Amino acid sequence: MTVEERADGEPAAPGDLPAAEAHGTDPAPLDVVVVTGLSGAGKNTAGRVLEDLGFFVVDNLPPALLQPMVELGARGDVHRFAAVVDVRSRAFSSDLQESIRLLAEAGHRPRVVYVHARNEVLIRRYESNRREHPLQGSGRLADGIEAERELLTGIAGEADLWVDTSDLNVHQLRATLESAFVDHDAPPQVVATVLSFGFKYGLPLDADLVVDARFLPNPHWVPELRPMTGRDAEVRDYVLGQDHAGEFLDEYMKVLGLLLPGYRREGKRYLTLAVGCTGGKHRSVAIAEEFARRLTAEGVAANARHRDLGRE
Structure with a gap:
């Protein structure tokens, strides 16, 4: 050398x-x-x-x-x-x-x-x-x-x-x-942000779609789950294990499957899917994380963010 x-x-x-x-x-x-x-x-x-x-x-x-x-x-x-x-x-x-x-x-x-x-x-x-x-x-x-x-x-x-x-x-x-x-074999993708929030703090102003997770039982009323968040496995399993939670996620993913090609066609490159519960700590966080996981598995660039986590 x-x-x-x-x-x-x-x-x-x-x-x-x-x-x-x-x-x-x-x-x-x-x-x-x-x-x-x-x-x-x-x-x-x-x-x-x-x-x-x-x-x-x-x-x-x-x-x-x-x-x-x-x-x-x-x-x-x-x-x-x-x-x-x-x-x-x-x-x-x-x-x-x-x-x-x-x-x-x-x-x-x-x-x-x-x-x-x-x-x-x-x-x-x-x-x-x-x-x-x-x-x-x-x-x-x-x-x-x-x-x-x-x-x-x-x-x-x-x-x-x-x-x-x-x-x-x-x-x-x-x-x-x-x-x-654009490489026509790989058309431009929509970048999705799945944002959890608490309804009591107001709707996110930049939300394109809003999902209400308040139809699910609230882990806040389970003493051992109350101090945890939707990121914890115990809370996640509790929320996703409720009746109709899986069905709701499956059906809404079908809706997103219809919307995303249209967004691409119309030139929309960024999507904010807002998922709300009462305080933005348990249900919305768990559901937002699951949406982001499923979207990623479908080839969509997705990430979960939590606006009101830790606010209480």
């Missing part, structure tokens, strides 16, 4: 080397998506869609920082990186094209999404938000749009995917990007 030298001629210590070199491995290449295009055309919305698809997304990243950010991500646990790049200077186009070229030479897989829309649509969007175009200056809104189109001519011509959002709603934009960046 050879010993690296620093610029001052001294042997380099392991801490002087980048993390990947210190371990003797090269950083893995990343899938990189650069979202750019006309201001007001929906670049930030496209970035949020990519984030839902599992990309690590950075908004408004200057072109000069694109390569350092990708290299940093490659040395960590980032596998898919996306950057929304906006107009910031007249050197924008050439800087971005150079950064993309360097990424490709480094072994990464950069792709460019160019988001645009018709002039009248962009003008209407800007006027509805009462915003000025970043390149408008002292001129008209239409002048700023035309200046931006001219500025982006180079990168637009090299884009891998053009997306015209003039006549697209959010769901259609999502479907367009999913068709380009």
Whole structure:
């Protein structure tokens, strides 16, 4: 093994080397998506869609920082990186094209999404938000749009995917990007949070579905179970062993089996299933844990959280 030298001629210590070199491995290449295009055309919305698809997304990243950010991500646990790049200077186009070229030479897989829309649509969007175009200056809104189109001519011509959002709603934009960046053998999944709560503390504001577990006998009235929670095996077995508990779980899983494909189709990526009992300590906790377990067994990314556990 050879010993690296620093610029001052001294042997380099392991801490002087980048993390990947210190371990003797090269950083893995990343899938990189650069979202750019006309201001007001929906670049930030496209970035949020990519984030839902599992990309690590950075908004408004200057072109000069694109390569350092990708290299940093490659040395960590980032596998898919996306950057929304906006107009910031007249050197924008050439800087971005150079950064993309360097990424490709480094072994990464950069792709460019160019988001645009018709002039009248962009003008209407800007006027509805009462915003000025970043390149408008002292001129008209239409002048700023035309200046931006001219500025982006180079990168637009090299884009891998053009997306015209003039006549697209959010769901259609999502479907367009999913068709380009989702492995069709593994469609994007809904991420489910099963949240237990106590009705006496109020309904969770972010709940999509609410389940009432108060039809089951309350372990609170069993002296030996009262100090325990739904996470304890004794309470879990007591709750799940009640008449109709298993049947209820089976039937509601069938309901979720009908809902989840529809949520995927409509572009909904996050689901909060709230399970309530009186205090959020026993029944709702046990049922929420069981829902999360069953959803996970069905291939759904699910986790259980307990809003009011320990509140009493």
